[in-house]
Amino acid sequence: MKFIIAIIKPFKLDEVREALGAVGIAGMTVSEVKGFGRQKGQTEIYRGAEYSTNMLPKVKLEIATSDELAAQVVETIQQTGGTDSIGDGKIFVFDLASATRIRTGETGDTAL
Amino acid sequence: MIRKFICGAGALGASMFAATTAFAQEAAETVTEAVAEVAAPVAEVAAAVPNPGNNAWMMTATILVLMMILPGLALFYGGLSRSKNMLSTMTQVGAAAALAMLIWVMWGYSMAFGPNTSEGFIGNFVSSGALFLSSVTPDSTAATFSDEVISEYVFISFQMTFAAITAALVLGATVERMKFSAVMVFTAIWLTIVYFPIAHMVWAGGGLLFKLGALDFAGGTVVHINAGVSALVAAIMLGKRKGYPSEPMPPHSLTLTMVGTGLLWVGWFGFNAGSELEADGFAGLAMINTFVATAGAALAWMAMEKLSGHKGSALGYCSGIIAGLVAVTPAAGNSGPFGAIVLGVVASMVCYFMVAKLKPKFGYDDSLDAFGIHGVGGIVGAIGTGVVYQPLFGGPGDGSVGTAAQVWIQIQAVGVSIVWAAVGTAIAITIAKLVTGLRVSAEVEHDGLDIGEHGERAYN
Numbered sequence: 001m002k003f004i005i006a007i008i009k010p011f012k013l014d015e016v017r018e019a020l021g022a023v024g025i026a027g028m029t030v031s032e033v034k035g036f037g038r039q040k041g042q043t044e045i046y047r048g049a050e051y052s053t054n055m056l057p058k059v060k061l062e063i064a065t066s067d068e069l070a071a072q073v074v075e076t077i078q079q080t081g082g083t084d085s086i087g088d089g090k091i092f093v094f095d096l097a098s099a100t101r102i103r104t105g106e107t108g109d110t111a112l
Numbered sequence: 113m114i115r116k117f118i119c120g121a122g123a124l125g126a127s128m129f130a131a132t133t134a135f136a137q138e139a140a141e142t143v144t145e146a147v148a149e150v151a152a153p154v155a156e157v158a159a160a161v162p163n164p165g166n167n168a169w170m171m172t173a174t175i176l177v178l179m180m181i182l183p184g185l186a187l188f189y190g191g192l193s194r195s196k197n198m199l200s201t202m203t204q205v206g207a208a209a210a211l212a213m214l215i216w217v218m219w220g221y222s223m224a225f226g227p228n229t230s231e232g233f234i235g236n237f238v239s240s241g242a243l244f245l246s247s248v249t250p251d252s253t254a255a256t257f258s259d260e261v262i263s264e265y266v267f268i269s270f271q272m273t274f275a276a277i278t279a280a281l282v283l284g285a286t287v288e289r290m291k292f293s294a295v296m297v298f299t300a301i302w303l304t305i306v307y308f309p310i311a312h313m314v315w316a317g318g319g320l321l322f323k324l325g326a327l328d329f330a331g332g333t334v335v336h337i338n339a340g341v342s343a344l345v346a347a348i349m350l351g352k353r354k355g356y357p358s359e360p361m362p363p364h365s366l367t368l369t370m371v372g373t374g375l376l377w378v379g380w381f382g383f384n385a386g387s388e389l390e391a392d393g394f395a396g397l398a399m400i401n402t403f404v405a406t407a408g409a410a411l412a413w414m415a416m417e418k419l420s421g422h423k424g425s426a427l428g429y430c431s432g433i434i435a436g437l438v439a440v441t442p443a444a445g446n447s448g449p450f451g452a453i454v455l456g457v458v459a460s461m462v463c464y465f466m467v468a469k470l471k472p473k474f475g476y477d478d479s480l481d482a483f484g485i486h487g488v489g490g491i492v493g494a495i496g497t498g499v500v501y502q503p504l505f506g507g508p509g510d511g512s513v514g515t516a517a518q519v520w521i522q523i524q525a526v527g528v529s530i531v532w533a534a535v536g537t538a539i540a541i542t543i544a545k546l547v548t549g550l551r552v553s554a555e556v557e558h559d560g561l562d563i564g565e566h567g568e569r570a571y572n
Binding site: 044045046047048049051 | 362
């Protein structure tokens with residue numbers, strides 16, 4: 001099993017979620033996060049007083065998936081989440097040691 | 113009809129008591145023997161009777177100016193402050209205005225518009241009489257600019273709201289760090305030694321700047337230059353907010369600032385058109401000018417932002433509106449509509465330059481730009497009024513005083529107000545510092561004045 005963390009642009013969330021649903025991903029955890037990378041922050045100006053914010057809002061997806069689906073998930077996020085500009089985000093893949101469904105106690109791929 | 117009260121005690125307190133009691137008696141048409149003082153009409157003059165239409169308009173205008181203070185200015189300033197100082201900012205505005213109302217009926221009206229004006233030197237600066245409104249009755253009247261009159265109580269109320277909003281305006285420069293108690297002490301002294309004399313100088317028949325021929329329709333000098341300069345001096349003497357300018361201090365709610373801006377604009381029609389003291393054509397002129405100068409100024413500020421390479425902003429729109437309103441105040445009934453538009457646009461551009469470009473270089477902490485907009489906009493408006501007043505530029509003047517001569521008179525009036533306000537504010541701040549101390553503790557400033565000074569939070 002793999003555990004995938006993807007940081008994407010917030011306005012791309014719906015598109016990515018639909019595309020992942022189409023490849024068979026049945027659940028994910030979504031958080032609103034802040035961070036920075038090459039895109040840096042943005043500047044706010046109030047009556048000439050400039051405040052540059054270092055952090056930008058992003059959306060973090062956490063997806064647990066079977067080994068077979070993992071590559072397809074990464075490819076789907078990469079294709080639907082991108083805008084060909086800096087600040088599109090990153091995808092990280094981890095090996096997942098175990099997964100348990102709390103209600104039934106099922107483990108492994110069947111728990112996903 | 114003018115009535116005089118004969119006060120047995122003669123003391124001020126007794127005088128107020130007499131006035132109030134006598135009024136109550138007349139209203140209820142009952143006489144109680146417990147009251148020693150007797151109201152005796154000693155002079156019967158066949159005087160003009162107030163036109164109910166004018167009275168009704170002036171009562172409406174008065175309430176509109178109150179709306180400028182609460183909730184208008186309170187929301188405008190409150191939205192610009194940080195959320196931890198929201199209640200403090202709004203409460204200071206409201207409390208200063210309330211204190212100003214009480215002081216106005218005790219000795220403010222007397223000093224600014226009292227019936228006794230001495231001919232000598234002192235008459236240039238203050239009047240006397242009518243302390244605690246002792247000579248005022250429902251029948252007494254105040255002159256307008258024609259042969260009409262309005263009820264004196266209405267005139268007193270109208271002018272009272274001007275004193276109240278001016279006192280509140282100053283606080284825009286001192287919010288987020290000045291003690292509430294210091295605000296109260298400062299307001300009482302400042303009104304007495306700065307506002308009342310300047311109001312007398314500009315608006316009362318014997319006043320120095322009135323006699324000079326200075327044009328100030330609705331208070332560009334009395335209210336805005338006065339408040340703006342006082343705000344600057346107060347802000348410098350008080351010192352910067354902790355962390356200014358290195359820490360970000362963005363406005364906590366531009367939504368509320370926008371709401372406050374709208375209330376101020378609407379209320380300003382009472383302020384400007386009401387200053388005609390009648391519901392006549394000049395009130396109409398003041399009204400159209402208060403629309404179009406403001407509209408021009410709002411867009412001019414956004415255009416300046418765009419030309420400076422930024423985005424046209426909501427706060428820029430609001431700031432432009434205030435700058436335009438301030439600039440058109442002295443010109444409201446003294447300008448044609450297109451002169452007013454030019455005045456609003458120019459004032460907006462100058463204020464933008466002052467607030468966005470110059471202020472950061474000087475480094476003083478005029479927190480909500482009371483000086484940058486009211487002071488600077490007021491100066492542009494006051495001097496510009498000398499130009500747009502001329503018939504050549506579509507103004508209502510008769511051209512008997514040339515443009516250069518009128519502008520020179522305006523500059524003199526501005527100069528006198530600046531010096532008077534600066535010196536008076538320095539004295540008032542110094543006294544407040546001695547009585548209560550000026551600033552809250554570093555801990556209260558960090559935690560916010562809402563919880564530190566008032567024991568509440570604006571948002572829970």
